[in-house]
Amino acid sequence: MKSGKAREVMRAYQRGRSAFSQKITCGCCGRKLDCDYWKMGLKGQKEKYKVWVCRGCSFHRLLDDEFREAVAGVLGREDYEPRFVKEVAGVTAYEDRFEFHFTDGEVAEWQRK
Numbered sequence: 001m002k003s004g005k006a007r008e009v010m011r012a013y014q015r016g017r018s019a020f021s022q023k024i025t026c027g028c029c030g031r032k033l034d035c036d037y038w039k040m041g042l043k044g045q046k047e048k049y050k051v052w053v054c055r056g057c058s059f060h061r062l063l064d065d066e067f068r069e070a071v072a073g074v075l076g077r078e079d080y081e082p083r084f085v086k087e088v089a090g091v092t093a094y095e096d097r098f099e100f101h102f103t104d105g106e107v108a109e110w111q112r113k
Contacts, residue, residue, distance in 0.1 A: 019081040020067065020091075024052055027094035031056040035064075052093070062093055070098050070110040 024033040033052040038061055041047050050064035068080075075083045092099040100108045 019085050020052075020071075023084075023088065023090050024062075024067070025090055025092045026054040026057060026059050027092045027099075028059050029054065029057040033059075033062065033093065036061075059093070060095065066112070067093075067098075070112075074100050074108050074110055 018035065021035065022032055025031070026033060031054055033054055036051055036053050037048050038051045039046040039048055052062040052064065052067060053059070071084055072080050075087070087102055087104075089101045089103045091101070094112075096112055098110045098112065100110070102108070
């Protein structure tokens with residue numbers, strides 16, 4: 001910094017990434033979903049939401065909150081992000097469900113609302 005002080009920023013993940021990055025696959029075309037932001041609401045009152053989108057097909061945006069709810073439902077309510085990194089090999093997102101593929105070979109489904 002200009003004042004001569006050093007500042008360290010400690011992040012668990014790189015900027016723009018999370019525990020879910022590169023682990024969510026589109027059920028329609030097989031591409032990885034990218035993290036993005038989307039503004040929803042009435043004109044002048046739009047709010048910014050984190051979403052997961054497929055750049056290869058017309059898969060609907062997946063709200064990050066809905067995906068986190070699914071992960072918490074499958075893995076348990078507390079401390080699910082570190083468990084997701086260790087235990088989940090990948091997730092396939094379909095229009096009606098998520099398929100969680102675990103590193104030990106198990107598969108679990110979570111029905112979307």
